[in-house]
Amino acid sequence: MSVWGTACAFTRPVLYDVTVAPAEITPNADGDNDVTVITYHIGKTALVTITFERTDGESAGERYVWRENALRSPGRYEGWFSGVVNDRMIPNGTYRVIIEATPVDRDGRPTGDTVRAEASLVIRDADTQMPEILNLDVSPRVFTPNRDGIDDRVTISYWLAKDVDRLEVYLLGPDGETYPVPEDKIHEPKAAGPHIHDYDGGVDLGAEPPPDGEYTVVVEAQDRVGNRVVATDTLRIEQGGVPRVAITRHDVIFNTDAVVLGETIFFTTTVTNIGNVPVRTHGPEPGTIYTTRENYNNKNEPISDGSFRLGLDFEGNLTHNGRAYPFRWQLGRDDELYIDPITGEKYLMPGQTVTVWGGLTILDLPPREEPAFWIGLIHENVEVVENRIGNTYIRISAPITETESQTP
Template identity: 45%
Template sequence: MKRRARFVDFIFIMNKFYVLLFTLLCLLVTACSSTPLLTNMAVTPETISPRPGEKNRATLITYALARPANVSVYLQDANGKYVLRENQPRAAGDFQILFGGSVNNRTLNDGAYQVVVTAQDANGMHEEKTAALNIINADTSLPELQNFTVFPQAFTPNQDGLDDRVIIRYYLTKPARVTVYLTDGKQKFPIDEKKETTLLTEDKLSEIGPHEYDYDAGIDRGAPPPPDGQYTVVAEAVDANGNLVRAEAPLVIQDGGTPRAAIIGSAGDFNPRVVPLGDTLFFTVTVKNVGTVPIRTKGPEPGFVYNTSQNFSTIEQYEEPGIWRLGVDSEGNSIGRQYPYRWQLGMDNELTRVEREGKTIYYLMPGQVATISGGIKITDKPPKVDPAYWFGLVQEQVRIVEDHVEPTRITVDF
């Protein structure tokens, strides 16, 4: 019986303890709930002029939270509501927002506004504080991108000299930071302005006036272009106040890629090794398109024989940007340009033929191999008896792809 009595007493004491604990917790929650959630809300200064050069271009909005809460911050006037933050979670502590007069990339008009800060904690307690803000002499003019053009709207960045570049132009109406890029909606590919039109203010903003971009899809730097497809060229101008203007135009990339070719096999062969003055030095070389895009080429066809007083210009096979040809050069070259003797990469009937604007264009296709042969009739005395001759693979007005291949001494008998 005594044990049972002691057990009943213990249960009675524990019940009292839990009741007391519950009461204390309730008092604690009530005390927390009665503590102000949102304090120290202020707007300093109360008047701003969002304009470059003004002393008070921005104001500092400050507030403090006694405990975690979801916070909204907005301005309002007779015309509506302008949201800076909406229902964003914040920990307990002090917070500040530097506000320069712009909401959603637009500077607000002159006028009287109420800055409103609201907070709601996990228990549903909601508090709101307001303060006045005056905006005067605001610069609301936009950095317009007038006459924004992209030409052509379809291009083939493959260095064949045809539609390899896109010109982007606009006229900027006020100083702004301008970003131009290509996008497919997932990736962005930056586009740099031409140095000739890149004029900046002291604040590193683009100057008022015409601006031009020469876009090659990165091919001139050796980078692969973006994949073939449909894109949008986007220009975004942001002025010193945060006003943003966006312009865009469609652009199609097709047949893009880095052209690549190589002299293969035994490189090449000159014969004979002894050539009497007035006779012809012959050669044979094999070239392969080792890239993923067609390579444009032009005459003369393999088999053509130059004499030493000629070059590709004298036979009216002039240089063209992006054209690929096999070249031959030699010691003592007095013509004044590298590889004066040049040949087409294959016979006309071996190459892919394309008609464009009344002109026939020839391409060596990816993976295709061409054998080039030809000759040089030595009609002029060389500067030495045994000058060296060599091959080169030339992409005209772009680069010498392979240089000084298979240098061979040829004795000229005179």
């Protein structure tokens, strides 16, 4: 629908040849009359404002500014309008489309009077339901992504009121940097209903997490017609980083190359926290002696997810039904470690080196006469960080009885 005549070729007014077509739209993403095209020509550099003013019903006179003081150089322009202003579908009704152009100089200063054109637009059957984000929750509020098994993951949950076309979940840092959160792996990511995001800061893949600090958790949802909503919550990151520990003496020392039943094999090595975050560890302390009929559970020190310990194992370890590294020790003595005054958890601090030693008393003959013994650095229920270090063959024999020692 043309609402402004073509200007004389020699005058080139500020605003001319304005059309709004079609004059009625049904913006509900069904593919039929979802948008109207607003076309206009600018004859001189100008600031353009496009406003929709309601002309019917109790809301008559309500105005929605779609474009405000947009700088336009001479030329032809098209604006595709889907009924959405400021991320929200405007109500069904009849509207006056007002296009205003004010000529300006290079510095944006007005050089003439504002020129105005008007047209009519009807909006009906619009999808005005907003894609609400309900019950956004972040837990825990303090997140320590360092794979120590304590608050290593954060759960971001919410409810979508309707299906959406675009969904983004991310952390916004104090410096404006954004950090994406992986999509919901349990539910259809953009479907109406509950959603749960599991976030580890990338540490599980060996990546450095976002820096420690205060963050805003942002959830953005937009439906097919352009209705858009944003929900936010807060999260604090502390002690973030990838844990890195190393056996610093790969020439692990075993005290002997031969024992008889009832004797004890000892080992000694050193371990260093080569990363930038504390690593959690737990007992028993270095110096503890096991028997081949025991394991860490007998010392009341079961596996603790995310904790680091040093372990001892050997070939033919049948007593423990294939359990890897059944004999484990804490990385350092209690008096060497940082002990959290609230939780009692023990930590080897960044840059710290400790000596770890222990013993294993042999009570049963293994299948092989000379099995290999070795140690390993274990990140419990995560990975064996260093495996089969200091591989040493030790002969094991039964004690010689008095009868066996007699010569004929």
